[in-house]
Amino acid sequence: MKITRQILLLPALALAMATGTPAVPASAKSVSEVKIYFTYSSESGISGSSAGNAQIKNGISYMPANLVKATGIEILWNNASKTATFSGWNKSFSVQLGSSTGVLDGQKVPLGGTPYMSNQELYVPVKFIAAALEGGPVRWDPAKKTLLVNHLHMYRSYSETFEGGVYSLSLDSGELYLTTKQNTKHKLATLGRGLDVIDFTFEHTPAGLTLLRVSNVYANRICMPGTTPIF
Template sequence: MKRLKQVVAVIFMMSVLLPLGAKKSEAASKYVDLEIQWEDGRIAHIETLLKDGVTYGSFFSLGSGAGLLWEMEDDNTAILRSNEKRIVVHMGSTIAEVDGQEVDMGKEPVWYISHLYVPIRFLAAALDGEVVNRDTKTGKVTVTGLNNYTDTFYGSTMGYSYIIHAAKGDLEITNAYTGQKSTIPLGIKNMNVNTQDLNLNFKWTPKNLLIVIIEYSNRKTGVNDLYTLVFKNQGLIRKSVAHALMEQHEILKSDGTIQLIDDKNIRIIDDGSGNVLEVIPR
């Protein structure tokens, strides 16, 4: 009797540590190699799920790689979104929504070891790509042409956030403590993150001026548009825009001056006051 009680206790502990069905799920599923080729040139190799003859991709991982924000609207509804793209899937349903249109995925989403998976053919098409090959021997799947939908670029320094929304192309500055916002027009047009890079950098001068440097460059040609903003006590005092630069421009010089370049001139700016000391034609 004592021996029987011990056996029952062991079985009970195993049932707590290993939920019923977990073993069955393991047997019915396995990982295979997934090669992801993004439209912007990135290539990644990740493991993906093969279950009942269908290849699944990680909903949140691929969504994040596409620059989409993800969230659970409720226990049964998962969303990937940006200003340009919105993908919604529902647990227990093969019907998804892509940009407001219903799409039949063929199979329901699958939760597997803390990841949400959906059929890769559906997810690739929803991200404007396609499955181009599946190796019948290894199970490796290759997906090409996935788009990047990043539509917001962030930077922060000294209690202020600096945000550029692709749809507008302007710089929005927010005080993290008061929430007060201001907008500076930049005029960045036709922003395409699949072919262009956008970077925000910050430099402080010896006399406490803030220089915000925004580089918008074509990754294939190397042509670079340079936006330079100079702030004094959080107020904008100088702004310059130079288009189609082919080489880097040194803004903060070793002699303490600031050199602002635009399409016609280079202005030499005094540190501290922000006064123009000299204008040099390009």
């Protein structure tokens, strides 16, 4: 089911690394192939789990960067600077290939390891990802040779740029914001929790205002906001 809303708009940490290191296997080789399993959830009640391959390199656990996409995080790779930028709703961090220091929510932090490339994939320290996504400590299951990380947070969002402004929507809280060209942020509406697949459509009204249609596909419930948007 597709539900469309219309909104009439006026013109326009320092990283707390977990102490200790999981009891990962020692190896004559510098790199050991293992598995990783993690769980995640959102404030709107959505939850899930993912599994993949990981590596133990010189006693430090690393995971492929792309695995974080399950939590709603998007990744932008800058080939010139060899930097990966991770972004989601009110969450941003970045790492640079070969550097043991990264940036988390605007602050420089130690990564607990050094990101590297393997089989054309970027690997980042698991403990850094767990802390950045506000999860629990990294644990090691020796029987299954698997790294375990639970309770990662989700940062699902959707955004589009229109006439120089960036319209951003949290898919979990339903909060809709406009960030202007002057980098000022304005809350426009709250559209309900647990949104799914979102699409924005912008139009100009005869009166010179901007009409924003927010379409939520597959949702089965809509909460009417107590604000001035029209639907």
